[in-house]
Amino acid sequence: MAIKLIAVDLDGTLLSSGNTILPETQRMLRVASENGIKVVLATGRPFSGVLPFAKQLGLSGDDQYAIVFNGAVVQTIAGKVLMSQELNYQDFNNMLRFQRLSHVNVHFETTQYFLTCDHDLSIQMQINAALTNNIMKVRERKDIPQDFTFNKVGFTSWEGNDQVEKLWNNLPSWAFDTYDIVRNFDSIIELNALGASKGNALMDLASRLKIDQKDVMIFGDQGNDISMFSNPNFMKIAMGNAISTIKDKADYVTDDNDHNGIAKALKKFVL
Known part of the structure; x- marks a missing residue:
């Protein structure tokens, strides 16, 4: 297995309880990106709530991506919308x-x-x-x-x-x-x-990038991450603070969002 795409939820996962990216987590995700691994922020937030953290991770341009609104919109960090599902x-x-x-x-x-x-x-x-x-x-x-x-x-x-x-x-x-x-x-x-979920959006993005689903790693903790954790092909990492449904579906449970859970899992499995 060679991980080529890492999808990371924000609240309760990438972000600490103080709504910040811990320095070691930031460093490890930057290393992953610098080694050619796509780091994709997958969140219920709108794009405006993603951009500051994408910048902290050094993600920019039309060849970096974000999944927002729980998967209703997929777009590049430069703002180009690849897919959008709306309600009326x-x-x-x-x-x-x-x-x-x-x-x-x-x-x-x-x-x-x-x-x-x-x-x-x-x-x-x-x-x-x-x-x-x-x-x-x-x-x-x-x-x-x-x-x-x-x-x-x-x-x-x-x-x-x-x-x-x-x-x-x-x-x-x-x-x-x-x-x-x-x-x-x-x-x-x-x-x-209906059908607008992080899991479906991530499958669509991986297909666009010609990345096999088995080469996708995901991190999450809450109910809006379940669709990603329901995919049998993704490598699924639950945060230590995740709800039990997420932990039960995970391949591995890492430390919580206040103790560099993402960084520890990346060191163990990827970098």
Whole structure:
């Protein structure tokens, strides 16, 4: 096995609890990149929330890549979009229907901004916008045009995770047949177009680059990484802080995101 592509989740994986890349993890990923291995950041964040960390890793140009919005968009670090899956106005109305099942906020993520019809915003929603360098537009439902499209939806709650759990348990079965839905940490439910997942996006990117799936290594920790960990061909590395579902699907469990888990696995298996 010769690893040719390393896909790395951001929050809880590449990033420490302080939202930074630890120096040794940064160094080892740079070494991998300098040795011709593609380092691909695969995240639920929009591209604006990826770019600062790509720069830290020395990734730039149209021959380096990012998977964003949980796989709804694949693009180069220079900004060229290779694949995009969007949701439309009918989906927008469905999201507002789901919102009524619990006391939650819902926000809609586009490549340019976040949008919500809620006036009382959860702290988690505000954090999501701030961490990804996005503005949060607050608009009345009647002002949303019928040609409105978006890449991802996030449900959070100002009343705590119990309300997020309530929504998760009350989502109708047809919702899971219509959309890709993941529980990301206890505080967020994320929704994409059906088939828009990190796993599918990574398979597509590997195919474009003519890289065998067995030569792909992945790192992750949360629900939005499960699609990658469900691929039997990828070499799957779970972080020490990962949820049990991820660890159960992993080929190897490394140290956590605050103790250079990525760097330790790269030293063991790749470099």
